[in-house]
Amino acid sequence: MLDFHKNHKLLVGTAMFGFFVLSILVALMPAFQIQQTQPLPTMEGFSEEELNGLHIYVQENCMSCHTQQVRNIEMDNSWGKRPSIPSDYYFSKQRQDLWRQSPSLLGSERTGPDLTNAGQRQPGMEWHLLHLYNPRIVVKESIMPSYPWLFELKEESKIKDTDYLVAVPQKFIHASNKKVVASKKALDLVAYLQSLKQAEMPQNPAVGFIPSSKKIEPRNNGGDAVLPDGEKLYMNNCAACHQAEGGGLAGAFPSLIGSPIINDENPETLIRIILEGYDARPEFGVMPGFQETLSDEEVAAIANHERSNWGNTAGAVTLDEVKEIRSFVNSLKQ
Known part of the structure; x- marks a missing residue:
């Protein structure tokens, strides 16, 4: 009979054994499995600007309001062409540097829309820059905070040829005689957002969206055929x-x-x-x-x-x- 309440060596030994078994199952085995993950054939690594933008995305804690995970339920098919798979995160899971682990980009809250396929949904640089400077410029109902520190207000006479001007309507600029110039941080962050495109699967994927029980029938928008909404x-x-x-x-x-x-x-x-x-x-x-x-x-x-x-x-x-x-x-x- 095991006498744990008296045999302290047995108690500590059993606890240590349980700790090592759980560590292998919960930490080591998944870590080794992740190392076997390979990118999809059409995926490309980050450019220098996109990688810098990824770091800025992490610095600004965008993951607190935006996810990057398309679940396998039909309501998520507006965020991506298919459910997310481990290969989608092959390049983003690389370490940032010697001291910093790969960032957690999945997120858990959709206060804002999912960004898995944001570069495909909204590829325009101008839109992203306006959205960062003041989200209410392009989405009146947006509750996203503004990021004015990623931009600089300059007098027109001091603007250089290398400066990237942002076409901000004058009513959103507090200084009437100045123009909005995007910083390198803003441009890098937009480059990262534009790179977020869900890669094509090499073959028809076996995994798909779990269909909703309620189907919305297409309606006739004019013309000879029944068209989507x-x-x-x-x-x-x-x-x-x-x-x-x-x-x-x-x-x-x-x-x-x-x-x-x-x-x-x-x-x-x-x-x-x-x-x-x-x-x-x-x-x-x-x-x-x-x-x-x-x-x-x-x-x-x-x-x-x-x-x-x-x-x-x-x-x-x-x-x-x-x-x-x-x-x-x-x-x-x-």
């Missing part, structure tokens, strides 16, 4: 810059209200802008293209939402028109 797609992909009511942001993003491109009888220019992006107007930020991220049905749904709201009265875009224009755009690249 154009309003929801617009809010997810366009509203951050052009705003929910289509009014844009003076000096940064153009208004869609009464736009001749939106209301043109021929929708080719609008569809090409959605697919290829737009940077022909220097007074506004560069718009990224969505050719790789939006399907023909989604492009048609967004175009129809823009052409039939905020006083715009243009005709509906058909799925065939989008397919034809996408085919033409692809042919130009060959």
